[in-house]
Amino acid sequence: MRHACWALGAMLVMTACAxxxxxxxxxxxxxxxxxxxxxxxxxxxxxxxxxxxxQEPESFEGNDKPFSSPQWAVAYDFDVMVPVDGPTTQLHLGFQGELGCGADTDISCPVPVPGYGLSMGLSHHLRWGRWSLAPAFILRGATDFGLGSEGGPGSMLGVEGSLSLGVDLGGATVGVVPFFGVHRLIVSERTVSATYSGLALAGHFAMEEGSFIELTAGAGHVKVRGVEGWWVPIFGLRGGP
Incomplete structure (x- = not known):
């Protein structure tokens, strides 16, 4: 499992943008x-x-090349869950930092520059035997501070609702997470509305001493006003102590 995690991380870094x-x-x-x-x-x-x-219509490949950069991106993603009402209701505080150094350099950097994002919201976890359900509501924003970068400059404000549906298999919990988000894009001197919705398959695998690994894979669909919608591959690898 450890070698697989490093392999996925290396692949994502190679596709990095900013x-x-x-x-x-x-x-x-x-x-x-x-x-x-x-x-x-x-x-x-x-x-x-x-x-x-x-911002870069000449670089946009749509459904023809869904894995192409800069329309498909990779980022660091960190969050903390703070108990509000025992283990049931929890506050989510998140941070994201884009991988890469922008379009003017020939190599990718592990430093999250210049794009950053913050998120905050609540989730409520319900359980019936082996089965669980957790609705969540998240507010988020991200910006590259107007700096020149692939796919930018641009900023975003949005809200997302999701529903985690899982089954406990003993040491591992697997499930599906449908989501729907509405966003406001700020590009140059105009604002544009966009939606992003989809479904992710997810797995939460318990490790030694309380640590865990979380894997996600799925697909989402983007609709931006004035642009033909396109599908997006979703992959993720996270862990915790």
Whole structure:
């Protein structure tokens, strides 16, 4: 498992870019979390760069090349879950940082420059025997601060709802997470509406001493006003202590 994680991480770094991307579903919650302590997660996830068809239409490949950069992106993704009402209701606080150094350099950098994002929201975990359900509501924003970068410059504000449906297999919980997000893109001197919806398959695998690995894979569909919609591959690898 450890070697597979490093292999996926290396592949994602090779596809790195720099402007803000949209990482969904934002709140994946297959496990209940701690009733007293903060739960941390961190790793790499992929998603669409919504500003590309507006800022770099010549680079936009749509459904013809869904894995192409800069329309498909990879970013660091970190979040903490803070218990609000025991293990049931938890506050999500998240941070994302884009991989890459922008379009003016020939190599990718592991430094999250210049695109950054923040997110905040709530989730509520319900359980019936082996089965669980966790609705979540997340607010988020991201920007590259107007700096020149692939797919940018641009900023984004949005809200997303998701529903984590899982089954406990003993040491591992697997499930599906449908999501729907509405976003406002700020590009140059105009604003444009966009939606991003889809479904991710997810797995939460318990490791030694309370640590865990979380894997996601799926697809999402983007609709930007004035642009033909396109499909986006979703992959993710996160873990926690």
């Amino acid at each position: 402007a803000p991307s949209t990482l969904s579903p934002m709140a994946i919650r297959l496990a209940p979390g701690s009733a007293r302590h903060v739960t941390t997660r961190g790793g790499l996830r992929t998603g669409p760069r919504l500003t590309v068809p507006l």
